[in-house]
Amino acid sequence: MAAVKPSESAQPTRTPTPTPPRTPTRTRTRWDRITKGKLLVTPLVLLALLLALYLWITNVPLDSIEKNSLNGGQVRLYLWQQIELTAISTFFVLVIALPLGILLSRGFARPAAPVAIALANLGQATPAIGLLALLTFWLGIGQRTALIGMVAYAVLPVLSNTMAGLRAIDPTLLDAARGIGMSPVGVLSRVELPLAVPLILAGVRTALILNVGTGTLAAFAGGGGLGNLITAGITTQRTRVLIVGAVLTVCLALLVDWLASLAELRLSPRGLEVSR
Amino acid sequence: MNFWDYVSSRQDQLVSDTFQHASAVFQCMVVAVVLGVGIGALTYRSDRAGRIATLATGTVLTIPSYALLGLLIPVLGLGVPPTVTALVLYALLPIVRNSVVGLRGVDPALVDAARGIGMTGAARLLRVELPIAWPTILTGIRVSTQMSMGILAIAAYASGPGLGNEIFSGIAGLGSANALNEVVAGTVGIVLLAFVFDAALVLLGRLTVSAGIRA
Numbered sequence: 209m210a211a212v213k214p215s216e217s218a219q220p221t222r223t224p225t226p227t228p229p230r231t232p233t234r235t236r237t238r239w240d241r242i243t244k245g246k247l248l249v250t251p252l253v254l255l256a257l258l259l260a261l262y263l264w265i266t267n268v269p270l271d272s273i274e275k276n277s278l279n280g281g282q283v284r285l286y287l288w289q290q291i292e293l294t295a296i297s298t299f300f301v302l303v304i305a306l307p308l309g310i311l312l313s314r315g316f317a318r319p320a321a322p323v324a325i326a327l328a329n330l331g332q333a334t335p336a337i338g339l340l341a342l343l344t345f346w347l348g349i350g351q352r353t354a355l356i357g358m359v360a361y362a363v364l365p366v367l368s369n370t371m372a373g374l375r376a377i378d379p380t381l382l383d384a385a386r387g388i389g390m391s392p393v394g395v396l397s398r399v400e401l402p403l404a405v406p407l408i409l410a411g412v413r414t415a416l417i418l419n420v421g422t423g424t425l426a427a428f429a430g431g432g433g434l435g436n437l438i439t440a441g442i443t444t445q446r447t448r449v450l451i452v453g454a455v456l457t458v459c460l461a462l463l464v465d466w467l468a469s470l471a472e473l474r475l476s477p478r479g480l481e482v483s484r
Numbered sequence: 485m486n487f488w489d490y491v492s493s494r495q496d497q498l499v500s501d502t503f504q505h506a507s508a509v510f511q512c513m514v515v516a517v518v519l520g521v522g523i524g525a526l527t528y529r530s531d532r533a534g535r536i537a538t539l540a541t542g543t544v545l546t547i548p549s550y551a552l553l554g555l556l557i558p559v560l561g562l563g564v565p566p567t568v569t570a571l572v573l574y575a576l577l578p579i580v581r582n583s584v585v586g587l588r589g590v591d592p593a594l595v596d597a598a599r600g601i602g603m604t605g606a607a608r609l610l611r612v613e614l615p616i617a618w619p620t621i622l623t624g625i626r627v628s629t630q631m632s633m634g635i636l637a638i639a640a641y642a643s644g645p646g647l648g649n650e651i652f653s654g655i656a657g658l659g660s661a662n663a664l665n666e667v668v669a670g671t672v673g674i675v676l677l678a679f680v681f682d683a684a685l686v687l688l689g690r691l692t693v694s695a696g697i698r699a
Contacts, residue, residue, distance in 0.1 A: 330675070332630055332678075333633070333674070333675045333679060334634075334671065335633065335634040335637035335638075335648070335671060335674050335675075336634060336638075337638050337648065338637060338651050338671030341655050341671070342667055342668065342671060344658065345658075345667065417545075417546050420548060421548035421549065421550075423548075424550040425550060428655055435550060438551065438553075439641070441554065441557075442641065442642060447558045450557060450558060451554070451555070454551040454552075454553075455555070457547075457551035457554070458548075458551050458552075458555070461546050461547055461548055461551070462543070462546060465546040
């Protein structure tokens, strides 16, 4: 039950506590309202923040070290590397974790499921920075190493989420589907997967947020990204470099989360809103 | 030097790092539990306050810990202050959220019954609602503890205490004789600590979850 990565706990509940039947619907609408308010506010706040950062940093006298770290091309490169790292690693996380999660929740793979969950628990206890450092010794410095570390770190929580979600589908629905003569493939593609869409979207969001976070540590594996600015700010004791790096990272993380919540709101099947 | 030679030759350093790691996580968790359950208990009754609490905590949760440390350093300097602040902030989130969810999940009939036998609001909270919500809150505490272990490792780069220093010293000395040993010792040490803490929390759950609601 403790198999929860940081951003997974962003979901309203992850506990086995029985809730009275009316509560889920009420919670659901409350959550919808939060998301809609957030959808309008987030981009405006981020825009204001970035504008303030830009005006501040262009009007403040910088010494040579700061100018060196903060010249436009450099910052753009780090930002682009960060986006690239996040996008590529999220793609691989989903390509690996979702099919594997579906496979492991089939009847024949049941014995393997506890192994996957134990692995997920172990992965959760491993610090991301330690994992990246170990991979650097093994695979050398570079973007590839950082990507492999990020994917390895995010695959397990998305995988265990997928399995938990598919297991949570009401067995009477599957029984009914089988009862009207659906084949196993039919049950999977026409009942289980549509019911699991919100869960898959939540997995996408989890993967994205974990990867933006681990992406800042890619700098330590020579993978580039905005972590370079934060690191440079700390080691050269240049607060302004540090602030630019940190604020850009925060804005990117919130923007990615905003896009993911937009996708969740748009793509969730309407028919599930009442029943969930 | 092989790993075991390394461990025995640096025993003092490793023991002190491990102790500091454990003690920092433990102290931050105590603060976070008190604050988190407090915030949960204050906000769960109000729709609006609960929404603000969960929205605020959810937003902080999406911020990468390395970036939050970067924002804290200009204000608080290097070392223990930004480390403790970041650790408590992140640890708060799952605890607040699970407290609100847990307290709201308490069957209204039970609260009504408590009111019916003449319990005051505070007594209802302390003797009925919190004990029933406790398993949920404990799940949040377990999540927070695991998170704190990893975030503290990163905080070592901002001169924080603990086993993260082994990892970063290994990264800095990439290629030198003991670099790999240092990284392995730091990482494995954190994994082991995380398991010990989680086991302790499971045990705490066994001892403290009210017998009447044990599954």
